[in-house]
Amino acid sequence: MRHFTYQGLPTQVTFGTGTVASLPAVLEQQGVRRALLLSTSRQAEQARAATSSLGDTIVGAFEGATMHTPVEVTARAHEALMASGADGVVAFGGGSTIGLGKALAVRGGVRHIAVPTTYAGSEMTPILGETTAGRKTTRRAPEILPHAVVYDVNLTLGLPPGISGTSGINAIAHAVEGLYARDTNPVMQLVAQEGIRALAAALPRIVANGGDVAARTEALYGAWLCGMVLGSVGMALHHKLCHTLGGSFDLPHAETHSIVLPHVLAYNAPAIPEAMAMLRTALGDQDPAGALHRLARQVGAPRSLRDLGMPEPGIETATEQALENAYWNPRPLERAAIRDLIARAWAGDPPVANESETA
Incomplete structure (x- = not known):
């Protein structure tokens, strides 16, 4: 047997059907009392509906997540985070939104709960890719990893077939490498x-x-x-x-x-x-x-x-x-x-x- 080192990821994972209902308990376990809800503009309504059980725990929303995590978008989201007084973010969506959640968690020192709706896999990585002036750079650090992930199969049922296919092959690429x-x-x-x-x-x-x-x-x-x-x-x-x-x-x-x-x-x-x-x-x-x-x-x-x-x-x-x-x-x-x-x-x-x- 060859020599190797294995380091397990410490993220809390909840997986199943209808598991989005467990969000209040997950946030409580993570010590989050006030959360900023993150999404793209296209998924804003779905995000609000899916997280309605959180009630007043959601103290604000930022609906401008964008692919490749441009630093100027992160700056606007960080202003919203600071203004809300939130101690956590709930990132609802695919890699764009979860990437924004990572960027905010690192900058603001808040807890990050990811609710994936695609197969991108970003929620399971301590990797942050950000784009500045058209150049994307990545970095890896333990504090980038989301603290909790809630996988709900029901949230993927409306994912269009084309997006499902490319998102899934994107995930396969992670494992191939x-x-x-x-x-x-x-x-x-x-x-x-x-x-x-x-x-x-x-x-x-x-x-x-x-x-x-x-x-x-x-x-x-x-x-x-x-x-x-x-x-x-x-x-x-x-x-x-x-x-x-x-x-x-x-x-x-x-x-x-x-x-x-x-x-x-x-x-x-x-x-x-x-x-x-x-x-x-x-x-x-x-x-x-x-x-x-x-x-x-x-x-x-x-x-x-x-x-x-x-x-x-x-x-x-x-x-x-x-x-x-x-x-x-x-x-x-x-x-x-x-x-x-x-x-x-x-x-x-x-x-x-x-x-x-x-x-």
């Missing part, structure tokens, strides 16, 4: 493999029938596990590249992950035989990169970075940025191959066969 992370361990590899299996099996069923409660339960369970992986071990080229693309070209987070993941996996495949074997088992396919590319099509994810609005000259910009600031990856970063990877993702081409591992 976790399988071969430099600091991975047998515990996280098992969690990653199970999370990938659950999501890959559930997402097509959800796209076919968004009201399939069993599939929704399986997907949310898988997203929780994949989020644990992202929060427990380091990432590599895939996440670096997606952060670069999202921050530089204002591309939607989950859709970008869905497009890029098969290409990065194909690039790294020759260097990660153990992870590829685990992926074959989890996906039930001998070509994991191809399987993830086909899954993205099956769930209706956008086909290309071009479809998301990335200009063709951005291929060169993204290539240069992906090679800045040395970071670990199982396969050395080769400029020509990285550029080709990005160009194929921009065009919507499938991952090339000679990038994939041979069985």
Whole structure:
């Protein structure tokens, strides 16, 4: 058995159907007496309805959460937090809102309770990504991790099929990189493999029938596990590249992950035989990169970075940025191959066969 270090995440997790009703008890356990409710403008009404049981504990609301957590939005939210006198935030929504909750918790020293409504997994990580002047940077620290998470399957039933699909593949990306992370361990590899299996099996069923409660339960369970992986071990080229693309070209987070993941996996495949074997088992396919590319099509994810609005000259910009600031990856970063990877993702081409591992 190889040597490894495993550090469990201390977040309190409540999982099930109808669990949003437990929010008053969760806030009491966390010592929160006055909470600021966070959401996007689109989810503001749903957030108010879902947290109505908190009554006067909600002392204010900020409804301007935005993807990639721009620092200027965080500054406005922090003003609202200070004005409300809240000692906690309830972040209701996906990665954009939960990212804002993390930023506020770190700046204001308040408790953070996350109520996820997508499969993004941000709620299970001590990672904060923020965007300043079009550049997204990330940092990891224990105090960034939300203090409690309430998973309620009912809150995902209205998630549109397209968003469900891309959000789920975004979660799968966390676990795929976790399988071969430099600091991975047998515990996280098992969690990653199970999370990938659950999501890959559930997402097509959800796209076919968004009201399939069993599939929704399986997907949310898988997203929780994949989020644990992202929060427990380091990432590599895939996440670096997606952060670069999202921050530089204002591309939607989950859709970008869905497009890029098969290409990065194909690039790294020759260097990660153990992870590829685990992926074959989890996906039930001998070509994991191809399987993830086909899954993205099956769930209706956008086909290309071009479809998301990335200009063709951005291929060169993204290539240069992906090679800045040395970071670990199982396969050395080769400029020509990285550029080709990005160009194929921009065009919507499938991952090339000679990038994939041979069985």
